[in-house]
Amino acid sequence: MSSKILVLAGDGIGPEIMAEATKVLSFVDNKFGLDLHVDEALVGGAAIDAEGSALPERTFELAKAADAILLGAVGGPKWDNLPPAERPEKGGLLKIRAELDLFGNLRPAILYPQLADASSLKPEVVSGLDILIVRELTGGIYFGGPRGIRTLDSGEREGFNTYVYSESEIVRIGRQAFEAARKRGGRLCSVDKANVLEVTMLWREVMEELSKDYPDVELSHMYVDNAAMQLVRAPKQFDVIVTGNMFGDILSDAAAMLTGSIGMLPSASLDINGRGMYEPCHGSAPDIAGQGKANPLATILSVAMMLRYSLAQIEAADFIERAVEKVLDKGYRTGDIFSEGCKLVSTSEMGDAVLAAL
Amino acid sequence: MSSKILVLAGDGIGPEIMAEATKVLSFVDNKFGLDLHVDEALVGGAAIDAEGSALPERTFELAKAADAILLGAVGGPKWDNLPPAERPEKGGLLKIRAELDLFGNLRPAILYPQLADASSLKPEVVSGLDILIVRELTGGIYFGGPRGIRTLDSGEREGFNTYVYSESEIVRIGRQAFEAARKRGGRLCSVDKANVLEVTMLWREVMEELSKDYPDVELSHMYVDNAAMQLVRAPKQFDVIVTGNMFGDILSDAAAMLTGSIGMLPSASLDINGRGMYEPCHGSAPDIAGQGKANPLATILSVAMMLRYSLAQIEAADFIERAVEKVLDKGYRTGDIFSEGCKLVSTSEMGDAVLAAL
Ligand SMILES: CC(C)[C@H](C(=O)O)[C@@H](O)C(=O)O
Ligand SMILES: CC(C)[C@H](C(=O)O)[C@@H](O)C(=O)O
Numbered sequence: 001m002s003s004k005i006l007v008l009a010g011d012g013i014g015p016e017i018m019a020e021a022t023k024v025l026s027f028v029d030n031k032f033g034l035d036l037h038v039d040e041a042l043v044g045g046a047a048i049d050a051e052g053s054a055l056p057e058r059t060f061e062l063a064k065a066a067d068a069i070l071l072g073a074v075g076g077p078k079w080d081n082l083p084p085a086e087r088p089e090k091g092g093l094l095k096i097r098a099e100l101d102l103f104g105n106l107r108p109a110i111l112y113p114q115l116a117d118a119s120s121l122k123p124e125v126v127s128g129l130d131i132l133i134v135r136e137l138t139g140g141i142y143f144g145g146p147r148g149i150r151t152l153d154s155g156e157r158e159g160f161n162t163y164v165y166s167e168s169e170i171v172r173i174g175r176q177a178f179e180a181a182r183k184r185g186g187r188l189c190s191v192d193k194a195n196v197l198e199v200t201m202l203w204r205e206v207m208e209e210l211s212k213d214y215p216d217v218e219l220s221h222m223y224v225d226n227a228a229m230q231l232v233r234a235p236k237q238f239d240v241i242v243t244g245n246m247f248g249d250i251l252s253d254a255a256a257m258l259t260g261s262i263g264m265l266p267s268a269s270l271d272i273n274g275r276g277m278y279e280p281c282h283g284s285a286p287d288i289a290g291q292g293k294a295n296p297l298a299t300i301l302s303v304a305m306m307l308r309y310s311l312a313q314i315e316a317a318d319f320i321e322r323a324v325e326k327v328l329d330k331g332y333r334t335g336d337i338f339s340e341g342c343k344l345v346s347t348s349e350m351g352d353a354v355l356a357a358l
Numbered sequence: 359m360s361s362k363i364l365v366l367a368g369d370g371i372g373p374e375i376m377a378e379a380t381k382v383l384s385f386v387d388n389k390f391g392l393d394l395h396v397d398e399a400l401v402g403g404a405a406i407d408a409e410g411s412a413l414p415e416r417t418f419e420l421a422k423a424a425d426a427i428l429l430g431a432v433g434g435p436k437w438d439n440l441p442p443a444e445r446p447e448k449g450g451l452l453k454i455r456a457e458l459d460l461f462g463n464l465r466p467a468i469l470y471p472q473l474a475d476a477s478s479l480k481p482e483v484v485s486g487l488d489i490l491i492v493r494e495l496t497g498g499i500y501f502g503g504p505r506g507i508r509t510l511d512s513g514e515r516e517g518f519n520t521y522v523y524s525e526s527e528i529v530r531i532g533r534q535a536f537e538a539a540r541k542r543g544g545r546l547c548s549v550d551k552a553n554v555l556e557v558t559m560l561w562r563e564v565m566e567e568l569s570k571d572y573p574d575v576e577l578s579h580m581y582v583d584n585a586a587m588q589l590v591r592a593p594k595q596f597d598v599i600v601t602g603n604m605f606g607d608i609l610s611d612a613a614a615m616l617t618g619s620i621g622m623l624p625s626a627s628l629d630i631n632g633r634g635m636y637e638p639c640h641g642s643a644p645d646i647a648g649q650g651k652a653n654p655l656a657t658i659l660s661v662a663m664m665l666r667y668s669l670a671q672i673e674a675a676d677f678i679e680r681a682v683e684k685v686l687d688k689g690y691r692t693g694d695i696f697s698e699g700c701k702l703v704s705t706s707e708m709g710d711a712v713l714a715a716l
């Protein structure tokens with residue numbers, strides 16, 4: 001059974017890292033007989049430049065038809081002066097997420113033992129770190145209305161956004177998080193600000209309700225300010241964290257940075273049927289674009305995540321993940337994860353090293 | 359000229375730490391002839407138990423009449439099942455902030471060299487850390503309306519809150535932050551999510567405008583997710599950070615935790631005239647209440663901050679801060695900041711040690 005994959009390289013370092021990821025993808029396609037049909041299309045700034053829109057019609061149609069999407073990264077200073085709704089982020093990335101209903105964002109924060117030194121935290125605080133943040137991705141204050149900037153009667157302006165969640169939105173992300181916790185350490189921490197925000201009081205109530213369906217998962221609740229502290233103080237206390245779009249944006253980046261190697265972390269954004277978009281946690285890094293310095297491993301690991309979650313090709317996914325570990329064991333490092341005594345390699349050398357390990 | 363101080367010990371460890379802080383306060387009152395008039399009143403859970411309201415009328419009247427307020431901490435599991443608006447946090451703390459217009463929350467995150475080991479971060483990442491977070495405290499999503507939980511036509515419920523800032527609200531907190539940066543390292547980083555939220559686009563625009571009045575301060579902007587990462591990766595890059603109520607809640611707690619000694623950090627909440635409320639950054643810690651384990655230094659340093667900001671008694675403030683450093687130099691430590699080779703002391707022993715050093 002053939003699967004359709006859409007590759008969206010995007011902006012900045014996107015094309016470089018994607019070139020390595022697609023090498024890996026086509027290798028496993030052949031090796032495991034996956035019968036992948038791979039299309040490529042423009043998104044973000046590259047699409048604005050070529051076709052005047054961050055999400056051109058062709059890209060959107062291909063995205064809707066795909067079984068899974070592999071995304072590099074979007075955005076850059078070149079497009080920062082456009083109206084927000086037309087920029088690569090809002091006009092491209094957020095639009096795909098919303099239109100394809102990719103509400104479940106899985107962001108693992110894993111410390112690779114080979115890279116323990118790269119963390120800014122003490123080794124004993126982060127060694128063995130393996131947490132998963134489940135972030136709601138198509139609701140909350142990112143998409144809530146009314147929103148905008150209006151002029152008050154007094155003549156001054158006022159900006160406003162709406163943070164909103166319905167029960168069904170909370171239920172579907174909650175289920176995804178409970179299921180994920182069940183497959184891991186069996187502990188789920190729901191993060192909210194229920195002592196202040198009504199929307200998160202409902203969030204907490206719904207999570208409590210849901211927990212009755214998952215007696216094997218231990219549910220706890222934490223305020224978002226405390227969660228930010230606890231991630232810094234003792235991150236290993238967590239197994240799975242579930243939270244809304246905005247808090248998830250903040251906490252997942254903090255959690256990724258705890259590992260010191262955000263260039264290593266993939267992410268998945270899934271719809272209710274497990275169809276998804278896969279992308280590295282890092283951004284488009286325009287400052288190093290085109291220099292062969294970028295770390296392609298997060299994108300390569302996103303390929304593995306895609307095979308695991310959307311295509312159910314567990315063996316092929318394991319295979320890629322083991323190859324990445326081998327490459328780290330051998331001491332290959334791009335600049336972002338480099339330390340004394342390792343071999344500094346370029347983006348394509350890193351991709352080749354993974355291929356060799358495969 | 360006499361000054362009126364209102365002491366609100368609050369809940370949990372509040373009374374214990376406040377007992378030590380008031381010892382220090384009356385010592386410097388005598389020594390520097392400050393002519394302080396000190397009142398005490400109930401707030402939070404203690405006030406609910408005694409008078410049925412987290413902010414009784416008498417407390418509120420005294421608070422309005424005071425030149426400065428010293429607060430311990432409020433809240434605890436005992437009152438967590440009350441309706442949110444009646445709880446110690448919302449009914450007491452947030453109400454005082456709002457009613458007294460204490461919009462400017464200053465939260466220093468300082469690493470005391472004597473306590474460098476207590477941080478979960480590597481010494482080279484945090485040694486010498488000294489940043490100030492300026493958090494807007496009476497607006498944003500904490501106080502915005504409409505808010506609540508409603509039932510939709512479909513029968514399901516929906517929770518909603520409103521994130522709103524007017525230009526004048528942004529201007530007044532912006533000015534406070536620019537002034538603070540001017541007195542420190544001259545660098546101000548404004549944190550927003552202007553790539554997604556309209557309210558923070560206005561925030562960014564107003565900060566840019568304001569910066570014309572402060573040519574000696576270098577203004578930069580950062581998205582909140584990146585700020586959370588940068589605080590973990592390289593916190594010393596910051597001098598002063600300014601941000602809204604919700605982001606400030608999250609980032610200031612993360613920043614405080616970087617130091618590893620949140621029991622050491624005071625905070626100030628000021629109105630437009632510099633009248634203010636001073637409190638430790640830590641909470642009411644009900645788990646250790648009444649055991650003499652709590653660290654009173656954050657509250658003692660809040661007294662110093664009060665003398666500096668609201669009473670313009672710089673000398674007395676310096677005096678207290680030097681005494682605290684002496685006590686740390688001598689190796690006195692409460693449990694939260696204890697490390698091998700130091701002297702473990704109780705709450706009151708720590709207070710006495712500060713008095714002796716004065
Ligand atoms: C680029 C931006 C709109 C996006 C977000 O805030 O969701 C990014 O930070 C992310 O986390 O994927
Ligand atoms: C107790 C709570 C309402 C409060 C807040 O969120 O402002 C606290 O976290 C703080 O930062 O002072």
